[in-house]
Amino acid sequence: MKILVTGAKGFVGKNLVYNLKNQGYSEIYEYDLDTDPASLDLFTRDCDFVYHLAGINTSKDPEVFMRTNLGSTETLLTSLKKNDNKAPVLFTSTAQVSVDNPYGRSKKAAEDLLLSYRSETGSKVVICRLPTLFGKWCKPNYNSIVATLCHNIAHDLPLDFGNPYVEINLAYIGDVMAGFISFLKDKEGNIFSSDKKGLGFYYFNIQPVYTFHLCEIIEMLNTFKKDRLNFLVPDVSDPFLKKLYSTYITYLPVHQFNYPLEKREESHGYFAEFIKTPEKSQIGVEVTKPGKTSTSHWHNTKCGKFLVVSGTGTISFRRADQEETVEYQVRGENMEVVDVPPGFIHSVTNNGNTDLVTLIWFNEPVDSNGPDSIYPEV
Incomplete structure (x- = not known):
């Protein structure tokens, strides 16, 4: 398929172009403000599907909205009609069409123009009224309040957004892309099967939509x-x-992007926490020096998984109420996980000449105020 994307360098357009390419669509006509206007006529001669994303949602001049959002739609449809191309058109509108503001009025005017075009030509039209979007590559202080919040908080900038209890309807760019690309699966029109009157247009709502107060997002x-x-x-x-x-x-x-881990020095080497989750699990890294053995201990409830990623060593086990000892020989190149159940005394010995590095998962984080650890010898 040959796919035309207007507004290809915007937030939605950029995500769409990369998603299309990732799914194997190679013939993509990208049209934006810096594209030679003459290219539009070439693109509309043989495109099989049109994503009309071009537009503007922020301006200090109210007249810019109508001139840009309606004007870009008029230009596109005129070019399609000139080339007698009835390719389906997906248009990104806004939930603000019901709001009496310059942006909402301009998008509603573009919708009405598309519906007139559909009646005149019989072409298929998809209208997507999008809520506030969020996701990668969204421009702060322009596309989305979520982008601005993310940027300001990450960069220690002040927040001043008025009523903290205002409700915001949000859709994620990944979900939007999945919805948009679904329309390519049958460009012949089966996507309009719910249109019982055969009018040839389709209002499409992206799902899921999440609703939160502004203060909750912050x-x-x-x-x-x-x-x-x-x-x-x-x-x-x-x-x-x-x-x-x-x-x-x-x-x-x-x-x-980087931040340091805190190393807990021990007689055999050191341990560093890597990740903890609200569900109380933890991943850490333990380094055992050559010839050293970690302190033998066992747990009442805590369990773990050990993965040696570098070096050579032995993991020794003895059930706390028994005498028999079991040993596992571990090597980084083997990439073998060893379970550490509760009630088993265990230790790790480095048998090699380099550091033994062990990745450890626990089902709960280390708690210095109430550690679940008992320290006999294996």
């Missing part, structure tokens, strides 16, 4: 910022938290 983002340096990550089983967190970290200053 609280989540501030928590991400604070927890990052405490080795905590959010509960990614929550779809919205996962998407918001993935968005937030794209706004970190590029020279601040």
